[in-house]
Amino acid sequence: MSLLEPAVIVTTLRAAGCVFAEDEAALLISTARDDAELAQLVDQRVNGLPLEHVLGWAQFRGLRIEVDPGVFVPRxxxxxxxxxxxxxxxxxxxxxxxxxxxxxxxxxxxxxxxxxxxxxxxxxxxxxxxxxxxxxxxxxxxxxxxxxxxxxxxxxxxxxxxxxxxxxxxxxxxxxxxxxxxxxxxxxxxxxxxxxxxxxxxxxxxxxxxxxxxxxxxxxxxxxxxxxxxxxxxxxxxxxxxxxxxxxxxxxxxxxxxxxxxx
The missing domain is CATH 3.40.50.150 (Vaccinia Virus protein VP39)
Incomplete structure (x- = not known):
């Protein structure tokens, strides 16, 4: 099974402590433009980068707000x-x-x-x-x-x-x-x-x-x-x-x- 299969990504994220691993995996997969970028995004998340910084955006009151690395994530x-x-x-x-x-x-x-x-x-x-x-x-x-x-x-x-x-x-x-x-x-x-x-x-x-x-x-x-x-x-x-x-x-x-x- 490929390391980039959705089930493998979920397992990897869960092992890293991501509580909502299924939801996060879906977001990472939908954001990545290719397998190389997906691997990079998964690696960033596993290494503790906030999901919003990995994706480049946060959802806030139904809006997609751009959030760069090093910027406070809206709660x-x-x-x-x-x-x-x-x-x-x-x-x-x-x-x-x-x-x-x-x-x-x-x-x-x-x-x-x-x-x-x-x-x-x-x-x-x-x-x-x-x-x-x-x-x-x-x-x-x-x-x-x-x-x-x-x-x-x-x-x-x-x-x-x-x-x-x-x-x-x-x-x-x-x-x-x-x-x-x-x-x-x-x-x-x-x-x-x-x-x-x-x-x-x-x-x-x-x-x-x-x-x-x-x-x-x-x-x-x-x-x-x-x-x-x-x-x-x-x-x-x-x-x-x-x-x-x-x-x-x-x-x-x-x-x-x-x-x-x-x-």
């Missing part, structure tokens, strides 16, 4: 954050995907809502290059730099929906992450500082100058961090609440800028 649980944002968005909204990685979050919102004015930013050059391929076809713009720093000043006070999936893993817990993340995704996309909220604090402190009246921030946290995250936003003058999806093990904090009162 399925983050689909809940996007669903919450879509539910509270409107046609023509100004959407900012901060710490955008591949741009998956902003692309998903823009694909679900009409006439979105989409912006994205990330500090990682590889992520920015990847995000541009996903975001630009929707008419969006992608900037490289630290949080809000690279954004055009004209965007201040105009953002309706701020998607900010900042890293929130405490530094001491990075070593506990699955090897696929720990070894193949940039540390800057995972490490949230001593308590996991270092980047979230910066976003909370700076976001009001960029948000429109009534604009909202959506951030993902762990369940244990949610109360502290709400407090961070309230200390910076935003109204904040926690929402959860138990099926996806997802916890999201939604923070809203107050509308100005009557003159």
């Amino acid at each position: 399925r649980r983050t689909e809940f954050l996007v669903a919450e944002a879509i539910a509270l968005s409107r046609p023509g909204a100004v959407v900012l995907d901060l710490c955008c990685g591949s741009g998956a979050l902003g692309v998903a919102v823009a694909s679900a809502q009409r006439d979105v004015d989409l912006y994205a930013a990330d500090v990682e050059p590889r992520a920015v290059r990847c995000a541009r391929r996903n975001v630009l076809p929707l008419g969006g713009q992608v900037f490289e730099g630290d949080l809000f720093e690279p954004l055009p000043a004209a965007l201040k006070g105009r953002v309706d929906i701020l998607l900010s999936n900042v890293p929130y893993v405490p530094s001491a817990e990075i070593k506990l992450l699955p090897a696929e993340a720990r070894l193949h995704e940039p540390l800057v996309t995972l490490d949230g500082g001593d308590d996991g909220l270092a980047l979230l604090r910066r976003v909370a402190a700076e976001c009001r100058g960029w948000l429109a009246p009534g604009g909202r921030v959506f951030v993902e946290t762990s369940e244990q961090q949610a109360v502290a995250a709400v407090e961070v936003f309230t200390q910076n003058g935003l109204d904040a609440r926690v929402t959860r999806d138990d099926d996806l093990f997802a916890t999201v904090v939604v923070a809203t800028t107050p509308h100005p009162g009557p003159a």
